[in-house]
Amino acid sequence: MDFELNSEQRLLQDSVRRFIEREYSFDARAALLTAGGSGSAANWNTFAENGWLMAALPEAYGGLGGSLIDTAIIARELGRGLVVEPYLGCAVLAAQTLVAGGTEAQKAYLLPLAGAGALRIALAYSEPASRGLPEPVGLRAERDGDGYVLHGCKSLVQGAVGASLFIVSAQVPDKPGVTLLLVDADTQGLSRRALPLHDGSWVQALTFDAVQVRADAVLGEPGQGLQALRAGLAAGTVALCADLIGAMEKTIEMTAEYLKTRQQFGAPIGTFQVLQHRMADMAAELEVARSMLHAALASLANDDAPKQLKALSAAKMLICRAAKFVCGQGIQLHGGIGMTEEYSVGHYYKHAVVADALLGGSDAHEAACATALQTELRAEPDTEPREIAA
Known part of the structure; x- marks a missing residue:
């Protein structure tokens, strides 16, 4: 697969990022959390007006006919802002389950309403x-x-x-x-x-x-709903992994900026080699996580069902663990201020911890990968030469 964004996908990425930078400051998010609920109705309307809720829905049902790559682009940018609106739950998990399993009448009625933001499923x-x-x-x-x-x-x-x-x-x-x-x-x-x-x-x-x-x-x-349910969960896993990659990117950016400005012993602490090494470790984990997301998307586009499930489990396991490592290192490199509720970096770590528990924990997905690998090995023919007994 070609993972270079085309012009339309770059416009989509830019539109979501501009919204996050202009409208979704850390203070604005904190106010939404204090109010409880599922975020802002005005923000949800903005998601709908910009086409983000219908990006991956079929054109026949009022969608834009996009793919899981479009879903990943949106989720990654929303992850940078720790968005609390239920994009994952409503616009991905429920919507893609409906696309995969609904009758024509059900999809024709419900999907246009969901894509327009008028109905939350x-x-x-x-x-x-x-x-x-x-x-x-x-x-x-x-x-x-x-x-x-x-x-x-x-x-x-x-x-x-x-x-x-x-x-x-x-x-x-x-x-x-x-x-x-x-x-x-x-x-x-x-x-x-x-x-x-x-x-x-x-x-x-x-x-x-x-x-x-x-x-x-x-x-x-x-009795025929498991395949549709798996399709919805596959899309949700891709979105959650992309969301965590956005969170890791933002954590690294914030931490790098902090290391440039925080002074110790008369010099920015970013000049200390040991801290540079830790930043390099964070960047390496992020790069591996990106590669695992790309591998999962490629598998969903090209492989059969068992290989898709294994690729999704591997991506969920590795990306969640990478996110906890990267965001945890971000807190440590910020020092005491990183532990405060008033500073944003700690909230990225909390988000990574919660994400690990959603859609199956990393331990469960690791066990699923091991089982799938054992099944593959048992299915392979034994081509090794054997010594013939006298």
Whole structure:
């Protein structure tokens, strides 16, 4: 794949970066966090007006027909500003699951509204037992006449604050596999509990107590939702990794500037060789993280499903660990001021810690990579010459 940005992609990158630099200062973000919720409605409208919410949606449904590379470009710039608006949860996870699994009628109705910012849809798939992975699914959807009754819970639902509609993964007893259902946020029996994360953002835990939905609430076909769910999570993993790369870039820039201005022993501390070495280590980790994101994008464009899953797990694992290292080093090189709530560098580290827990932790993805590698090795023919016994 060619990862050089074309003219349209450079314009997209510039538009998002200008917005972050002009409108998303650290103080403005702090005010949004103090107010709670899911960010600013005015900012969300700006996202929609600039086409960022519809960038990767098909043209047939009001989108701009872009690719995951466009999603990564937007997410990377939003990561530089630690944006709290639910771009990942609503515009990527839920929207791409809908693109992959919805019927023509469902996509024709819902995607234009989502792309215009008029409807927020959130993906409710994670459960305490699944730890951010698509399976296992414990929520039950029992048949009840011409519909279903839902029992169970979902955790860490990103973009749920302010969402009007949920895509919920469930198990239907007579349909093996994962079934996705559309559930209105105000449906009777659905309770929502807002939970603050370590970086100041918010998610929700959902409890389904005999929640009734009609049969036409099924997204696509019953029992056939896992592939669509994996497609949404793949897009979300790419966006989250790109977001962390933007956060690492900004951390390195802030730290380099601080080392130029902070004086010690009559000289800028950036002239001290040991600190230069640590900055070099941070830059090296960032470069490896960029390469892993490129590898994941290339795999999604060219490989079969098992190789795609392995590439995504490898990228999620390595990039999350790199982000915690880079942002943690940023705090240390700032010294005591880096530990204060009033200074921005510590918030990048908090964001990296939270990102590691979302969409499956790095340990879970490392185990998935190991399992995939073992499967590949077992499938390879044994071509080594063997000694013939006398």
